Amino acid sequence: MKMNLIRIYGLFLRHFYLITKSFPRILDLIYWPTIQITLWGFISNFFATYSTYYNNAVGIILTCAILYDFLFRTSIGFNMLFLEEIWSRNFTNLFISPMRISEIIASLVGTALIRALIGLVPAILLTSPLFGISILNLGINLFFLFLSLYLFGITLGILVSAGLLRFGPSFENIAWSTMFLIAPFGCIYYPIDILPDFFQQIAYSMPLVYVFEEARRILIDQTVITENIYKAFIINIVYLTAAISLFYYSFHQARKKGTLINIGE
């Protein structure tokens, strides 16, 4: 598959200009993760003080909150980039340019990561002085956990954007609600045993449960089951491949049904 790096950079540049030009936009990116993590920091302190389950590892909830927020920001970030083109009535200009679908996806995937990091890095830096917790306690595994969450975040972003392509702006509400729909099955703040059997089957079909169970295991037992990390990675690749295929399919359907024209104006 041929991809042109200059075109990918061009679309990145469009969003980079947008973010760096506006202080409120940067503030918006930083504000929510910081509030979220500060809130979970205090909740985490409370549980660490009063719960026997958590008193061996003060930072479990907060670490999981940071990981979940990274997933959330990546997914929403991808959707936001796509929605931005619709809101600014620039959609037609983008789709009549010689950008391949693969180039659009590649550019948005990279830009979504940068957006997520802009929001999350200051929040992560806050956790150490405020709560005495460092996410780096997860060690080298932190990279693999983040990678898994990043892959799943962009997978969700691509799936929602495929819906936007196919069904137009009316799909926008779904864009905001996807993460909330998936969160209960992700076992972010609780072990999978809490879920009823049927929900556990659903949870095991997604990579999140492996990521968050591993994060807890590392912090509580200081052990790692690498098989779970591999499982999460493989499931991610399957979903990502399906999401990209669906995005292509939606693009072709949108060309057939005329959605691209209706979105563009």
Add this chain to the structure above:
Amino acid sequence: MTNLVEVKNLKKNYSSKEAVKNISFNIKENEILGLLGPNGSGKTTTIGMLLGLLKPSAGEIKIDNMNFEKNRIDILSKINFISPYIELPKKLTVKQNLTVYGKLYNIKNLNERIDYLTEKLRLEELLSRITGELSSGQKNRASLAKALINKPKVLFLDEPTASLDPEIGDFVRSFLETYKQENKISILLASHNMNEVNRLCKSVLMMKNGIIIDEGTPESLIDKHGRKNLEEVFLKLSRNENEFN
């Protein structure tokens, strides 16, 4: 003269409606072809197919001797489009927008190209301004610069001077005439401004209900229908409800 755009038996069906019914036409090199028709006649659908935003239900589009469906990306790098109904990102400056689109079209010597368009379209004072804060006329010139950033061989214009005051409208028309002459590009102009069509177009297609109901030079159409000007021809053809169904 060679045909840069060849449209053969083009059709577009939506589930319950035939929007474009088997139309064929060509646009020659260095020609401006007018596309006229009342709202809902199939002009936008036709332009959508020529821009690759819509997949034809049947028929073939060739641009620069390449089949559109088989060479979509190559063709998109050779064409461009301007319409008052689509906009450049409002929060970016004009220069940033031109830079972004220059990259998307992978333009070599981009700064030189931007300088050229800046001079030709009198954009010097607009380059550092936020696009969303420009007047309609200024936005139009910025959009025109974007539409020409890739030195298109074929330019599609959808009501390019709608909402412009007469002076700016005249500037845009003069610019298009000169640019076409200097660069030998082909232009498809969809417009409701009959004076504009009369001035710019050597030939005209009249569409109604998804078909081409008449074509020719503006003069020949006026003669054929026994009217004083193109506007009256347009009104006659548009109002004749059943003749072309």
